[in-house]
Amino acid sequence: MTTLPPVATTPEIDSLLQQKTVVAFGVSGGKDSIAGLIATHRYLNSIGFTGPRLAVHADLGSVEWDQSLFKCQEAAEKLGWEMDVTTRQAGGMMERWLSRWSNNTQRYTDLSCVQLILPWSTPSMRFCTSELKVAVIRSRLKKLYPDYNIVNATGIRREESSSRAKMPIAKHDPQTARRGFEGYQWNPIIEWSVGEVWGAIASEGLDPHEAYTRFNMSRVSCRWCIMSSGPDLYNATLDPAGHELYRQMVDLEIDSTFAFQSNKWLGDVNQTLLSSETKDRLELAKAAAARRKVLEAGIPNHLRFEKQWPTCIPSLQEASLLAEIRIEVAAGIGLN
Structure with a gap:
């Protein structure tokens, strides 16, 4: 088996992994989430982790690439992780933008604001991530694992952007913590390069998402993302x-x-x-x-x-x- 670069961890994460803890990994189908899932799987195996492992996909509806869910399921099945798909009850990303616009025009009509407010999410106002991914995944994990510590991992890498370069390896997440149980967010491949990401995917014999190979995309999230080049x-x-x-x-x-x-x-x-x-x-x-x-x-x-x-x-x-x-x-x- 191909040796992968080490994952980044902290004493807090390693302590939780020795307790009654579920490790959930947010997968989108993109290269970083699939590589992160692989790296986390190997690390958990290396330390003898015996708790539940859950790959979670937050389905954003019509804005998703057709192959995204399949790539998540394929990787989870290959590694033997349970797969769970979460959705926002009020609809996907497009529905959120449309409802936001409807609400904003009503606010303007009602004189609740003096300037018209855009419908879209923005780099400084990423409710697309906070509402449709983070919030629904947190809610799902607390429901599925009421008496476990929760470690919620992602494939964030510092190489991706200046803002992500400043992100920590792990941090306490009070919104998944409950009385007697801790919650943490973990970025295990935060130090990896893009080459190491592709190497991890190849090491498991998995093909990249077709958005990379067929349509030459540099990143895979929504079809059209507010962060897209x-x-x-x-x-x-x-x-x-x-x-x-x-x-x-x-x-x-x-x-x-x-x-x-x-x-x-x-x-x-x-x-x-x-x-x-x-x-x-x-x-x-x-x-x-x-x-x-x-x-x-x-x-x-x-x-x-x-x-x-x-x-x-x-x-x-x-x-x-x-x-x-x-x-x-x-x-x-x-x-x-």
């Missing part, structure tokens, strides 16, 4: 199975006048998949977005959202200004 955004459009979702996401860009990635419109990625009518609507949405930004830039800073907002009562002149801005912004998205 330009080439990945385009390459994802090459899979015909995702075309309906692509058009649905572009429609939400148009309806909301918010680009999927800040100033980068998903509708510009592959316009050959759009009708002439949709392309015309997209250009109108871009114009409305530009006008919205100009208008909202004129809102006085002390009236913008901050902690404990609202912090003051607008003057009559400020209220008139807000009314003028809101009327034009609302008209840009068809709100009364």
Whole structure:
């Protein structure tokens, strides 16, 4: 058997692994989660761990690549781990974006906010991960293992990004801890390189997800991710199975006048998949977005959202200004 690089661990993790503990590994089907599952499996074997091992896949619905769940199940079966699939009861990622937009327009109509709020998750506001993955997995683990310590592992690596470079090997997770039982998050391959990741997958005779091999993706998460590079955004459009979702996401860009990635419109990625009518609507949405930004830039800073907002009562002149801005912004998205 091929020798793998060592996993990263801490005294707290090693102590828990000698107790009544379940080790759960979050798998997406992407290379890091599959390699992390393999590395964790080998490490647990090496220390004689006898507790439950659970591979958990948080299914995000229509935004998932078709092969993702299969790759998770394939790896779990190969290693002899139990497999569990969790879903958000209110729907997947696309449903969350749509409901967020509906709620945000209602908030704007109700004067609960002075600026229109985008439907999409962002790098600084990743409710896509916190709500649809972390929260549902935590809830599932506490339900399945009420009288176990919980070690919830992931395939996060420091090499991936500057923010992940600062992440710890492990940390206490109070939201999975219960009276008498601890909860920890663990990143066992956090120090690994991408080459070591591919080596681990090959060592078990597993083929990579087709998104890498067939569509040349550099990472696998959602088909179109708020963190995706330009080439990945385009390459994802090459899979015909995702075309309906692509058009649905572009429609939400148009309806909301918010680009999927800040100033980068998903509708510009592959316009050959759009009708002439949709392309015309997209250009109108871009114009409305530009006008919205100009208008909202004129809102006085002390009236913008901050902690404990609202912090003051607008003057009559400020209220008139807000009314003028809101009327034009609302008209840009068809709100009364």
